[in-house]
Amino acid sequence: MLLGQEHDRMPVIAKVLVRDDDAVSLEVVREILQNDGRVAGPGPMRCHGRRQENRCVTTEESLRQERSAVGEALGRIASGCFILTVQDERRSTGVLVSWVQQAAFEPPMVTVCLRSGRLAGELVEASGRFLLNVIGADPKPMFKHFGKGFSLDQDAFAGLTIEPTSYGPLISGCPAHLGCRVIQNVRAGDHDLYVAEVEAGRVDEGAQSYTHLRGNGFSY
Numbered sequence: 498m499l500l501g502q503e504h505d506r507m508p509v510i511a512k513v514l515v516r517d518d519d520a521v522s523l524e525v526v527r528e529i530l531q532n533d534g535r536v537a538g539p540g541p542m543r544c545h546g547r548r549q550e551n552r553c554v555t556t557e558e559s560l561r562q563e564r565s566a567v568g569e570a571l572g573r574i575a576s577g578c579f580i581l582t583v584q585d586e587r588r589s590t591g592v593l594v595s596w597v598q599q600a601a602f603e604p605p606m607v608t609v610c611l612r613s614g615r616l617a618g619e620l621v622e623a624s625g626r627f628l629l630n631v632i633g634a635d636p637k638p639m640f641k642h643f644g645k646g647f648s649l650d651q652d653a654f655a656g657l658t659i660e661p662t663s664y665g666p667l668i669s670g671c672p673a674h675l676g677c678r679v680i681q682n683v684r685a686g687d688h689d690l691y692v693a694e695v696e697a698g699r700v701d702e703g704a705q706s707y708t709h710l711r712g713n714g715f716s717y
């Protein structure tokens with residue numbers, strides 16, 4: 498597994514070369530990656546074999562810097578923000594999402610990523626459909642309403658004006674709406690990616706949509 502240059506030659510800001518068959522080092526690297534580049538637990542990093550404290554620390558620093566650069570670069574990916582609404586025979590919900598992108602012209606398609614385990618994902622899989630309500634230039638009301646998520650027994654749309662559609666509740670006041678039918682889904686790390694055909698669209702002429710940029714791609 499190549500993570501960078503050998504740390505021997507760069508004692509302070511260094512990277513490490515770990516062989517694919519070096520199970521012990523791989524385990525240590527995985528622990529660091531899973532812990533946002535930090536060493537889990539108290540005291541210096543656990544080292545194996547001969548004393549390697551400095552090398553391990555430099556490896557940790559290097560991985561932290563690399564992850565931070567990845568986070569910053571990911572944060573430069575601009576997106577919109579949307580309320581994905583979905584329903585089955587008994588339930589409906591809405592979730593604030595930004596990981597949405599057009600994926601094809603013909604047929605028109607989008608991709609949407611939902612963190613694995615969300616109720617919305619369960620309903621998308623059950624119904625095979627969802628509605629994307631595009632968030633307008635002032636996102637605050639939708640962020641406030643949907644930002645915290647909903648438990649199963651809460652009405653996600655209380656206080657909002659909605660219209661029923663066969664894709665999911667349509668939230669009045671949003672500048673545009675896309676009715677989507679799921680074609681495929683793929684596990685993408687800690688999220689599920691849905692590829693969906695856009696079967697229906699509606700636009701509120703003149704209304705602008707919101708653009709979302711982040712300082713760090715490791716949060717929404």
Ligand SMILES: Cc1cc2nc3c(=O)[nH]c(=O)nc-3n(C[C@H](O)[C@H](O)[C@H](O)COP(=O)(O)O)c2cc1C
Pocket residue numbers: 578592593594595596597610611612615643644645646647709717
């Ligand atoms: C700006 C923003 C964008 C988000 N984008 C997504 C997304 O694309 N996919 C996703 O699964 N969750 C996304 N979320 C998180 C959900 O909206 C989440 O349900 C909500 O923050 C409540 O969190 P919880 O249900 O995990 O408690 C986003 C949150 C915010 C604030």
